[in-house]
Amino acid sequence: MSHTVVIYAHPYPDRSRANRVLFDAVKSLPNVDARPICDLYPDFAIDVEAEQAALLRADLIVWQHPIYWYTVPAMLKLWWEKVLTHGWAYGDGARVLSGKRCLWVTTTGGDASAYDEGGMHAHPFSVYEPVVRQTARFCHMHWLEPLIIHGAHRMNDEQRAAYATLYRERLGAR
Numbered sequence: 001m002s003h004t005v006v007i008y009a010h011p012y013p014d015r016s017r018a019n020r021v022l023f024d025a026v027k028s029l030p031n032v033d034a035r036p037i038c039d040l041y042p043d044f045a046i047d048v049e050a051e052q053a054a055l056l057r058a059d060l061i062v063w064q065h066p067i068y069w070y071t072v073p074a075m076l077k078l079w080w081e082k083v084l085t086h087g088w089a090y091g092d093g094a095r096v097l098s099g100k101r102c103l104w105v106t107t108t109g110g111d112a113s114a115y116d117e118g119g120m121h122a123h124p125f126s127v128y129e130p131v132v133r134q135t136a137r138f139c140h141m142h143w144l145e146p147l148i149i150h151g152a153h154r155m156n157d158e159q160r161a162a163y164a165t166l167y168r169e170r171l172g173a174r
């Protein structure tokens with residue numbers, strides 16, 4: 001079973017309905033290092049050494065978060081800026097993350113039709129994806145099919161549980 005690190009960025013974890021269920025479903029799996037970075041670093045002082053060490057140990061790196069303003073919450077953006085450094089994650093022959101798999105797990109408030117051409121968000125969701133995908137690729141990671149969950153506001157308990165099961169399966173749990 002692969003060793004997984006889950007970088008979980010939810011700025012309001014106590015208010016979460018969707019991501020909390022997902023995170024709770026995987027955080028105690030034996031092969032998972034669960035890192036709720038908004039809780040770990042409430043003052044934004046990310047421990048870069050600890051985060052990089054966690055990435056080195058992992059062969060599957062998960063970025064899990066709600067979509068905020070069409071992209072990752074600021075905390076995950078800060079984590080990218082601090083942790084994925086030049087000479088370590090990219091550039092100058094840096095290859096420490098090379099070949100590690102990257103799984104993007106994200107939820108949107110808008111349902112799938114809100115991301116239709118002419119829908120509330122005006123563009124298909126795939127338009128908003130390349131920044132995240134290319135961040136992984138620029139660091140030489142292998143991009144996996146993401147787990148994108150639309151309509152998080154309207155999900156019922158059964159749907160949340162079904163996605164939680166799917167998420168556990170994506171992390172190799174039986």
Ligand SMILES: Cc1cc2nc3c(=O)[nH]c(=O)nc-3n(C[C@H](O)[C@H](O)[C@H](O)COP(=O)(O)O)c2cc1C
Pocket residue numbers: 010015016017018019020066067068069070071107108109110152153
């Ligand atoms: C500041 C903020 C920005 C948001 N931006 C978007 C957005 O751009 N697109 C979208 O579909 N939902 C957006 N949402 C809705 C969240 O994605 C949604 O509340 C979240 O996925 C639900 O997951 P949770 O129950 O774990 O919080 C936004 C919510 C907040 C608070």
